[in-house]
Amino acid sequence: MHSSDTFNLPYENVGRTEFAIAPGNPDILYATVINDGGGLINVYRSDDRGVHWRIIAPGGSQNLNFFSPDNNTSQGQGLYDNVIAVFPEDPDRILLGGIDMWEGRKIYETGYFEWAQKSSGLIPPQIFPSFIHSNHHIYTFRPGVSNQIFIGHDGGISEGSINSQYSEFITRNKTYNTSQFATVGYGGELKRVIGGAHGAGTQYVNGHGNPASAQNGTQIWADFTNPSGGNGGDCFVSIIDPLVFIYTQTPGENFRRSEDEGENFSNTFLSSGIQVPTDAYITPCLYWENFENEYSRDSVDFTTHVELASGAEVMVSSGNRGYPFEYILPAVLDSGETIRVKDIISTKYFLGTENAIWMTFDVLDFGGVPEWFVITNKAKSGFDGQAQSMGMSSDANYLFVGTMEGELFRIANIKNAYDYDRADINSPYCIIATTYIPLINPVTLAQNTQVVTSVYVDPQDPAHVIVTLGNYGNDNYVFSTSNGLDAEPVFTSIQGDLPKMPVYSSIIEMSNSNTAIVGTDMGMYISENIDAATPNWALLAQDIGKVPVFQLRQQLVAKEPTVIKYWDGVDTLVETYPGTQNFGVIYAATYGRGMHYTRNFEKPVSIFAPGTEVHASAVKVFPNPVSNTATIEYTLDKKTEVILSVFDINGKMILSEKMTRSAGTHHYQLDCGSLPRGTYVTSIHKGKTVETGKFIVVH
Template sequence: GEIWTRNSVTIGDGIYKTTDGGQNWTNMGLANSERISSIKVNPNNTNEVFVGVLGALWSDSPDRGVYKTTDGGKTWEKVFYINATTGCSDLVMDPKNPSIMYASFWEFRRTAYSFSSGGENSALYKTTDGGKTWNKIHNGFPAGKLGRIAIAAAPSNPNILYSVIESEKDTDKGLYRSDDAGASWKRTNGDFGLVVRPFYFSRIVVDPKNPDIVLKAGLNGSLSRDGGKTFKDIGGGIHADVHDFWFDLHDSNRIYLCDDGGFYRSYDGGSIWDMSKGLPISQFYQVAVDNQTPFKVYGGLQDNGSWIGPSSKPGGIENRDWISVGAGDGFRTFPHPKDPNIVYSEMQGAENIWRINLEKNSAKTIKPFPEANDPKFRFNWNTPITTSPHNPDRLYVGSQFLHKSDDRGETWVKISPDLTTNDPAKQQQENSGGLSMDNSGAENHCTIFAINESPLDQNIIWIGTDDGNVQLTQDGGKTWTNVTANIPNLPKNTWAYFIEPSSFDKNTAYAVFTGYTSGDFKPYVYKTTDAGKTWKSIVSPDVKSFARNIKEDYKNPNLLFLGTEGGLYVTIDGGQNWSQFKNNMPPVAVHWIALHPTEDALVMATHGRGVIIVDDISPLRQLTKEIIAKDLHFFTTKPTKMAESGAFGGYARMGEFVGENPSSMAQIVYFLKSRHTFGKMSLEIFDQNDKKIADLAPGKSKGINYVDWNYSLKPPKVAKGKTLVFGGFQGPTVLPGTYKIKVTKGAKTYESNLNLIANPKSIHTAEDRKVQFETAMKLFNMSEELGYVVDQIDTYKIKIDSISPKLTTAKLKKQFPLADIAGKMQTLKETLVVLKGDNYVGAAEPQLREKISGLYGEVLSYTGRPTNAQLASMKVLEEKLNAAKSQMEGFKASLDKLAPAMVKAKMPELKVRSFEEYKAAEN
């Protein structure tokens, strides 16, 4: 769990251990800890570990304090505990004596509408006996209540300690230093960069070799080189909101830093920073898609603005393919339904809502403002803004009121009264923060959070509020009904996080509530079929995390997707049973789900792993209880649009993340009732003449299996030589058409069809493709025929070399001129393949093999008709190949004439394998 306790942080489920360098991890307990601040391993006994547990953010909890294990995590003992509201926010072990530790305890609490940092129980403690006893070390500390306390010990001199203290008086806040292992403290600095937002920036680290070099987290990060007397911003172009540092213990010029923008490295002590751009760790709040081809993805990022990026691109999706369309904390970001040049985005608390014209590169503020007699508008930190499925120019924005615009945000009208509880006790944000006032808008409350207009009736609008109301209008906002009281077993004031109107029935809707801001992590998911008069829970015990988002499939009303704090869940029976979706999907927080209306792609905004796309959900639409009962079932798949060879996609920059494209291959999808473990299982592809053209490795897992076929034949079997022939590494692409799939599982056989179609955007005619395929197959066969000629030469050479020592007289050599024939065959071989080189680059002019393979590769590289020059070149090469084959037949005839005499002389037969045997043999 995250220990920088902002409103959007996630929770953990305990402590994990690896014994193989991070390849595998095992949960070792402390399941209810939620947030672990520190882990300290005794360097003299690695089975002894101390853990600082900050604990629950939203509720009281006994699972806080300092825990200790002496058996490598099998059992744990709580060795220091204050109370249910105070957790261990930092734990430091003396670098030279593991029995000495320092633990800072912090009293804190966050609610949906407030935050409190500090209290009588916040303090810094020290143990000198391995955690048996603990004592406050406050000599020189500020008087009164304390808040969050950061602590660090200098590795090169453990008597030097640094602590950043949040206190009641602003003049007492700052950096304190001890030179006697905590016996006394002295305030050395109170710079703003050190004391700002202590709940969010409370990490201090010391250079392992120089006790006077200190780094402190903060808005920009601060660096001191004089023991804390003076600090300067780190600089170097890093992103704002620095949270943590780590010094390389062997080279303290190498520093690692993480902030709201990512992960950075410095190799010169912090002057210059290099961002690691290969980590997919972004935190998206919302995601949307458009109808372009390929479709684009829109989304808002935590403290990184709003962005648009492609769902696919030649060479993969790179960071530079994304376009910035917002600033601050990015939230709702989406395109105009009809005008691809118009995009809407916002920043936190509706501080700004923009209408962006991509073509003109302009951004106009369009947020609604109160009129003369209006009260102040209360906007949620994550303000809802959405379009109408009926009127492409209509927008809705929620404050405590619902605002509507029919002209893209130029003018707004209120179409509701205050739809929240309007509880004054929950609107005291100016007093939020505790010892350090903190009113960033994150605690704004009694606001609208969910807005959705029915796709079947524009007068039906559903509203959810963060203080627990579900409101419904069925007349476009003229009248409203609060249906919250009709929802059974829902704790009062539970956040109405998302409402999904059905695409099949205008009286049906789904509502997701989340109680995590009250410390309630149970999922609450309901369905109504009578416009909110009655509701039924549709969540089962299978769902292990609290939920944020639900999406109904557009084609199958029983297929629902649920975004939770612990990953994606799917139901195929309308919510009676749920299963976690695990097909390469991590158990990460899913904040938003978008379903593409035509491409069958499920797009998720995750908080920690960026945007994740499930490219094709159509098999899930077909899944039923009857199918699940079958041993094997093929799903009907859309015809595969065959990818065509393109131009050049370029190269990704070194170290950058490259997102995967949707598979361009044909996918064979089937369901297995149980994992195949014993006996043979095969998957074969047959053409229209029932000729087997491909063998694929079958998926054998229980559940849905995906097997990719690149709709190509196997590569040709080429002659061996001293250079690589890159053209010979690939097989011809088959023509569009219907192909048979056959799975053999033990004694049972299952069959289905696979349809390949030409790309609708292709510039090539069917006749062009036919000529290309026939030319490729001709060159394919030529490659194999040449390979067979060379194989015969090599076979004869081996056999003749074994016989030659027995031809000891001139008479025998004359009677059996084997060496002469072998020499002529070798001369022929020199015209067929390159025989000098390093098995990569040839050291001689290309010969017939290289020329055929080169031309073959050129023909394969272009989906359309080969050039006239290529067709003419093939004829020339074919003539040369025929001449070589004829010459080889002459050598064989000469050797066959010698066969009777060789048999009589009791010499081994000079036989070679057939062409079919050559092709069937392994390379």
């Protein structure tokens, strides 16, 4: 069906070809031929079953630009979206789909067809009845009704009728989910999320109201100058102020902050010196919030209107959205007196670009352009390449960055860098250090060249880091190190029996350093022995299916709500500042099945969570005191799902494990050999009941 003469199909530099056979006349064939850059070469027709072909739509025409969102007709999306179909009762009439739907009709026996655009993904369906979501993949005519058709596209399924002068379509996506998400962001609520979607911008799911519609997304940012609607990038929801959304579109310098759930947005975000490249699919960003930052150098003033004794507990409003925190007065404070207090509620926002990483503390300050610091770059510290992925330690002191070129860097001492002098690499007093970390291919023993798709730092141990790699045709895609803070960290493959395919995302479960979950090209996999010489991996979340999982994130912040009571001169008013209801919950952005979460790793926010019935000393721990292994004994009346947790005396969670146990007495062996000396509390959560026990570790 191809040769070098002008009557046949091309075969050089061809990236994809789609064929259609006329149902009413099998002698007639059609073909759309796409070059290796995604642009149209030509659309062809054959009247003799493929022996000879003629061009019916030429490539390179801006008037017939089926596959490119701009005027670059030599490249486009034809490798991704390319479909052609023939009307059942008219072999001289076809539909061609790329970004949108076009109809072609034969007018003359020779020459080009007459072409007309039949749909648009630019104008919302509330305004334009010929709206079909962009990027079309399949057309199917309804049997017996030649002008009714079903369309499969990036937005799901549409049904429509096509007439000579008028076409009308309606989306048919009831309970059908094909959303292609690259990122997911969440605050402190379980089901309230935002996500960056391919071709659908940034979507907001509030998770409230009618269960039938609570999972539906609302588009809070779309690029209607782009036929694809724009691709959503990294996005975040603040816990400090849940109305604040931080979200991006890709590619390029498309960043927004909103303080009203995306209804409006600030016109200020990036400073003029930040150059964001346009060739990165997702510009990597990370956001960190902390309610007890002991390294904070920010401060706020507290003024009292009554005399307060030394040691009095007062609530101070943070400079970050006024969130209150507790402070114990070090001395007597007279009425009208003001004291300056360390502001322990902090944020950090990191932005990865080409040859540079940027940081700001001011992302929640909507009063102007945030102050940005370049914490590493090529000229000053040797950071070289396009940032592709980033992972940070739980205290945001260490930032690991993987590049598109396959290299890995560590940025350290961030927690002590609180102003320009200490944080900006251009300052002679900068204290931030950047280290290049070689990633060696265990087969070739050469420096890795696969793209570093994700980096994840163990929340319990900043020296324990895993990285994942992309690209096809390789043997190793997941690596780990236990000495990530050393001068020369050593990464080894933990591929084990994981199928050999690109891995896009990863996490180390926050309470079990031997458990990792990765998002691959074909679904999610879990290993519970990543410390083994050959880890075992098992397919996870089979209901999601074998679709790409581009981002995995776990809620690491445990925060109880803060309740403030105050007198306004008439009544006592109560104001509640929200905490987190999703501690330990894992979220996934899938490319084809929307956004998902699992509560299988959920933890209690504190020992005494609101609404629980507490039974102190109901859990036995022996021996007590203990130096090596403690036995935790508890009894269940019936088969129950329980959460066993261990906290230190300051309330910091040491361990949490969810399990289902039958009725009877159970024993849990706790390794105390690595625990510091001190007093600990263990709790058993059973629904709305919690039982506790106390023990002492001695060495």
